[in-house]
Amino acid sequence: xxxxxxxxxxxxxxxxxxxxxxxxxxxxxxxxxxxxxxxxxxxxxxxxxxxxxxxxxxxxxxxxxxxxxxxxxxxxxxxxxxxxxxxxxxxxxxxxxxxxxxxxxxxxxxxxxxxxxxxxxxxxxxxxxxxxxxxxxxxxxxxxxxxxxxxxxxxxxxxxxxxxxxxxxxxxxxxxxxxxxxxxxxxxxxxxxxxxxxxxxxxxxxxxxxxxxxxxxxx
Numbered sequence: 001x002x003x004x005x006x007x008x009x010x011x012x013x014x015x016x017x018x019x020x021x022x023x024x025x026x027x028x029x030x031x032x033x034x035x036x037x038x039x040x041x042x043x044x045x046x047x048x049x050x051x052x053x054x055x056x057x058x059x060x061x062x063x064x065x066x067x068x069x070x071x072x073x074x075x076x077x078x079x080x081x082x083x084x085x086x087x088x089x090x091x092x093x094x095x096x097x098x099x100x101x102x103x104x105x106x107x108x109x110x111x112x113x114x115x116x117x118x119x120x121x122x123x124x125x126x127x128x129x130x131x132x133x134x135x136x137x138x139x140x141x142x143x144x145x146x147x148x149x150x151x152x153x154x155x156x157x158x159x160x161x162x163x164x165x166x167x168x169x170x171x172x173x174x175x176x177x178x179x180x181x182x183x184x185x186x187x188x189x190x191x192x193x194x195x196x197x198x199x200x201x202x203x204x205x206x207x208x209x210x211x212x213x214x215x216x217x218x219x
Contacts, residue, residue: 004031005122008045010056011084012037013177016107020055020084023111037179038062043072051078053122057085057107058092059155062182064189066092070099082121084114088132089154102126152193157211159186164203164212 007024009032011017017035024032033052034045039062046052058066073079083096083104096104103121105114106129113129120127152160155176162172173183196202206212 004029006031006033006049006052008033008042008049008052008054009035010037010039010042010054010061011035012060012179012182013057013107016057016084023114036061038181039064039068043075046072046076046079050076052076053080053082053118055082055084055118058083058096059085059087059153060176060178060182062179062185064185066095066099069096069101073100080121080124082117082127087154091151092153093132103128104132105129106131152190156186156190156193159183160190160202160206161212163187163199164206 007030009017009020009024011020021032021035024030033049034041036042036045037060042054042056042061046054054072056069058069063069069081073081081101081103083101084107085104086107088096088104088106093104096102103117103126105117105127109117109129117127159172159176162175167175169180169183169187173180176183191197191202194202194205196205203212
């Protein structure tokens with residue numbers, strides 16, 4: 001690889017961002033273009049630097065859905081995307097693959113694995129954490145179909161559980177190390193996906209779906 005590789009980090013988890021920032025700054029041939037915690041700031045950065053490596057977490061930025069990454073790839077065809085995440089569901093994995101993102105690693109990878117994933121992304125080669133490869137191998141061809149839009153992501157289900165446990169938006173944001181705005185966006189998307197208008201309806205739906213234990217909610 002020749003020239004300088006420009007990198008944009010889109011994540012709101014402090015320790016992850018600092019680790020990535022230090023790695024990029026210390027590596028010859030890499031330039032840190034910017035760090036952002038919001039989709040709007042990300043779009044501004046990419047408009048000025050369309051040929052860049054985007055390292056992002058789909059759960060900690062206020063993306064409306066994974067489709068936002070599809071839109072970004074459409075707007076900036078030269079961009080290369082590495083998804084760095086704590087967890088990815090089968091539906092998220094399938095959709096990322098469908099929109100052409102085949103570089104997904106967990107945040108618990110070591111430095112060498114992370115650099116390998118970055119290099120693979122820049123070369124246009126696939127890179128997945130071992131756990132994600134297991135998920136991939138577990139999927140038969142008959143399962144390679146996107147789930148209905150009403151299906152919640154792993155991150156959204158976790159937020160549902162927190163709402164059911166009575167946590168406020170601020171408390172959820174603190175626990176997940178994301179912004180209040182991101183939590184509010186998730187909450188709005190959750191309500192819209194499953195067709196509820198308040199927390200009580202959400203809890204009833206969550207019990208029926210098996211996301212939470214109904215025993216706790218009997219009075």
